Amino acid sequence: MQNIKDAKNNVSLSRRRFLIGTVSSTLVMAFAPLASAASLTKSPQETLASKLFSPNVWFEINTVGEVNINIAKAEMGQHIGTALARVVADELGADWSKVSITHVDTDPKWGYMVTGGSWSVFQTFKPLSQAGAAGRIALIAAAAKILQCPVEQCRVENGAVLCQDKSISFGDIVAKGIFNQALTPEEIDALPLKPASKRTLVGKPGGALDIPAKTNGSAVYGIDVELKGMVYARPIIPPTRYGSKILSVDDSAAKKVKGYLGHHILQDPSNNIQGWIAVEADSYYGAIKAGDALQVEYEAGKTTKVSEQDIIEEGERLVADKSAGGLFVNEGDFSIVNSKATKSIDAIYRTHTALHFALEPLNATVEEKAGKWHIYTGNQWQSLTLPAIAKALQVADEDVVMHQQYLGGGFGRRLFGDYAIPAALTAKAIGKPVKMVFTREDDSRFDQPRSPSVASFRAVFDQSNQLTGMEHVFAAGWPTLSMAPGFMPESLDKKINLDPFSTSGADHWYSMDNHRARAVNNALAQQTILPGWLRSVGQGWIVWGLESFIDEIAHEMKVDPIDLRLSMLDGLGKQAGKAPESVGGAKRLASVLNRLKQKTKHVKLAKNEGIGIAISAGQERTMPAWMACAAQVHVEPGSGKITVKKLTMIADAGVIIHPDGALAQVQGSMLWGTSLALHEQSPIENGQVSNINLNTYSPLRMADMPELDIEFIESEEFPVGLGEPGVLAIAPAIANAIFQITGVRVRDLPITSAAIKQA
Numbered sequence: 001m002q003n004i005k006d007a008k009n010n011v012s013l014s015r016r017r018f019l020i021g022t023v024s025s026t027l028v029m030a031f032a033p034l035a036s037a038a039s040l041t042k043s044p045q046e047t048l049a050s051k052l053f054s055p056n057v058w059f060e061i062n063t064v065g066e067v068n069i070n071i072a073k074a075e076m077g078q079h080i081g082t083a084l085a086r087v088v089a090d091e092l093g094a095d096w097s098k099v100s101i102t103h104v105d106t107d108p109k110w111g112y113m114v115t116g117g118s119w120s121v122f123q124t125f126k127p128l129s130q131a132g133a134a135g136r137i138a139l140i141a142a143a144a145k146i147l148q149c150p151v152e153q154c155r156v157e158n159g160a161v162l163c164q165d166k167s168i169s170f171g172d173i174v175a176k177g178i179f180n181q182a183l184t185p186e187e188i189d190a191l192p193l194k195p196a197s198k199r200t201l202v203g204k205p206g207g208a209l210d211i212p213a214k215t216n217g218s219a220v221y222g223i224d225v226e227l228k229g230m231v232y233a234r235p236i237i238p239p240t241r242y243g244s245k246i247l248s249v250d251d252s253a254a255k256k257v258k259g260y261l262g263h264h265i266l267q268d269p270s271n272n273i274q275g276w277i278a279v280e281a282d283s284y285y286g287a288i289k290a291g292d293a294l295q296v297e298y299e300a301g302k303t304t305k306v307s308e309q310d311i312i313e314e315g316e317r318l319v320a321d322k323s324a325g326g327l328f329v330n331e332g333d334f335s336i337v338n339s340k341a342t343k344s345i346d347a348i349y350r351t352h353t354a355l356h357f358a359l360e361p362l363n364a365t366v367e368e369k370a371g372k373w374h375i376y377t378g379n380q381w382q383s384l385t386l387p388a389i390a391k392a393l394q395v396a397d398e399d400v401v402m403h404q405q406y407l408g409g410g411f412g413r414r415l416f417g418d419y420a421i422p423a424a425l426t427a428k429a430i431g432k433p434v435k436m437v438f439t440r441e442d443d444s445r446f447d448q449p450r451s452p453s454v455a456s457f458r459a460v461f462d463q464s465n466q467l468t469g470m471e472h473v474f475a476a477g478w479p480t481l482s483m484a485p486g487f488m489p490e491s492l493d494k495k496i497n498l499d500p501f502s503t504s505g506a507d508h509w510y511s512m513d514n515h516r517a518r519a520v521n522n523a524l525a526q527q528t529i530l531p532g533w534l535r536s537v538g539q540g541w542i543v544w545g546l547e548s549f550i551d552e553i554a555h556e557m558k559v560d561p562i563d564l565r566l567s568m569l570d571g572l573g574k575q576a577g578k579a580p581e582s583v584g585g586a587k588r589l590a591s592v593l594n595r596l597k598q599k600t601k602h603v604k605l606a607k608n609e610g611i612g613i614a615i616s617a618g619q620e621r622t623m624p625a626w627m628a629c630a631a632q633v634h635v636e637p638g639s640g641k642i643t644v645k646k647l648t649m650i651a652d653a654g655v656i657i658h659p660d661g662a663l664a665q666v667q668g669s670m671l672w673g674t675s676l677a678l679h680e681q682s683p684i685e686n687g688q689v690s691n692i693n694l695n696t697y698s699p700l701r702m703a704d705m706p707e708l709d710i711e712f713i714e715s716e717e718f719p720v721g722l723g724e725p726g727v728l729a730i731a732p733a734i735a736n737a738i739f740q741i742t743g744v745r746v747r748d749l750p751i752t753s754a755a756i757k758q759a
Helices: 001-009 037-041 046-048 080-092 119-149 170-176 185-189 211-216 284-293 308-320 334-340 382-393 421-428 439-444 479-483 524-529 537-557 561-568 584-600 658-680 730-742 753-756
Strands: 016-021 024-033 058-061 067-071 099-103 156-157 160-163 164-169 180-183 231-234 247-251 262-263 277-281 297-300 325-332 344-351 361-369 371-375 400-404 434-437 453-463 467-476 515-520 607-615 625-637 642-652 707-712
Touching: 016 046, 016 119, 016 185, 024 119, 024 170, 037 277, 046 180, 058 119, 058 170, 067 080, 067 434, 080 099, 080 119, 080 185, 080 361, 119 156, 119 160, 119 164, 119 170, 119 185, 160 170, 164 170, 170 247, 180 185, 231 284, 231 421, 262 284, 262 421, 277 421, 277 434, 284 434, 308 344, 308 453, 308 467, 308 524, 334 453, 334 467, 344 537, 371 421, 382 400, 382 421, 421 434, 453 537, 467 537, 524 607, 537 561, 537 607, 537 730, 561 584, 584 607, 584 625, 584 707, 607 730, 625 730, 642 658, 658 707, 658 730
Parallel strands: 067 099, 231 434, 371 400, 467 515, 642 707
Antiparallel strands: 016 024, 016 180, 024 058, 058 067, 156 160, 160 164, 231 277, 247 297, 262 277, 325 515, 344 453, 361 371, 361 434, 453 467, 607 625, 625 642
């Protein structure tokens, strides 16, 4: 996984220098490559003015002291711009009321662009801190000359440099000072960063910079973009994701729709769009109505008869096939302890197809100007999406620019922005700007759903009833295999390449002498849908089975489930963690679990209530947020109705950059986890998802909201992401509570009342 994050991060400070210079009366500061043609022949000031490099961190201060920080991350409700800006502003010593952010486009100078995996804060905390510190030192040096004070007597406070009884604002320093400096990587590493006790913004309450625009209506989402002379378009989605062919199109009824302009059969050289039609009109309403009226005859693809049950059964076959897949974990020798075991227990856990269902439906607006294609949309992984758009248009990558807009929800669906391709192809076909907006049903049918999954577990015990080993085999469709296969490392047995996002979590933090985990791609799922990176990705189904099965092991051993977990969270060997991302290892996970134990031990339960627990360390071993969850659940006798009354979460995520944003992230992820656990599914029928609107797809409603109790452990350890980890422990905690109440072990997601009644 580390090599994948390095590719996305692309901010190795060992190869970068920090430039400080004045450009058009504005002080500009940025990281830039250590060796480039520009850097060899130009001064820092000239290099900054030309901007002919990849400034992953770039901020500027004008002569009135306003600080603008450029953000190369997607904003989709997580307030990432605010969090990153607070890191810079804190080290810089800026006046927060004068800080603003700008979300940038895909000009190559910005480098690799991706927002996902809960990586943003984790990847950028160090370089942003160092950038702010470098800026602070440069401002102090310039101010000392202006004030005629010794540098060592100067300090920065709230947008000004103070020295004895003198002070000068950032704006005046920029106006009067001279800046033309380059710091080497060694100098950057030696920069003094603020200790936690001196921070004034990081970890402190404060509003998000994007909230005012979102509340006064000035924020521009992808769906808000309007271009002069544009045409509206709606896609007609074929009956299968792959292989459908258009035999005939009858638009006689569509011609009666006011504003109908025509339709085009789309030919996509990138092969992401197969069997698509775009319907054009002079209004959004006209495009929708004309699309409904269009009559299309297809030759459907080969998966047209595939059902959810077909995919599940294939998964069950695969996990039973000892030759399938590749090894992901291989500690000790499970085969030996399995052969010598006194007894064993086995279980199969399943999850079903789930959708992203973001509030803002998919959309993109495209125009061509002077040979450049301009794409206006909200997207999470521009560096993956842009080349696909260019290939579809048959132009060079540098002839495509993506203009980033706010996202009305992403959750992984807007990582690979394949939805921009039909908009681009339509604009090319008609020679005019095109705004393509998907209906809710179109959006659902073109989703990249979370694949159905099947996981088998076996635990083996010796004659003393002690656990001696565990085997875990899991099969699903793999998002990375279809969308980013270059990011798939080799399996331990070198049989196949593995999707790291569909295996993470199986390499848990429990110490087990003999532990084997094998990952298998479900090819039928892969061929039927485009499996997607849905919030929490593979950990969402892997931790569901793992944490439920750990409870099964505890029951078999006749020990308390918390005590069993604590006994295996010893922090020995590879479970000790490493600096900077997982200092303390499993012992930090044990710490949050102990805190949860203390917090819940005196809870008074009513009749037919129970508390289940589960832990997680998402989003992956190289960036774990240590979390322990307790679910207080009521199960109604007879009907089996499940009510989640309260969820308690203890989280250790290192330094919390933006407390309000962190709390919102964990609240949202816990509710998402609850929704996936009890409500959401869209079974595959005839090769497509079946529940495509809110009349049948039923996420968590307000009436079913549980009480949330969230506690962050105070920590000075390296900060990690919080966008996804809160999802993971919810479903197994609920299932473990249900077992405490009813003695019924539920093993399918979503959990239904019927499953409890039938048992």
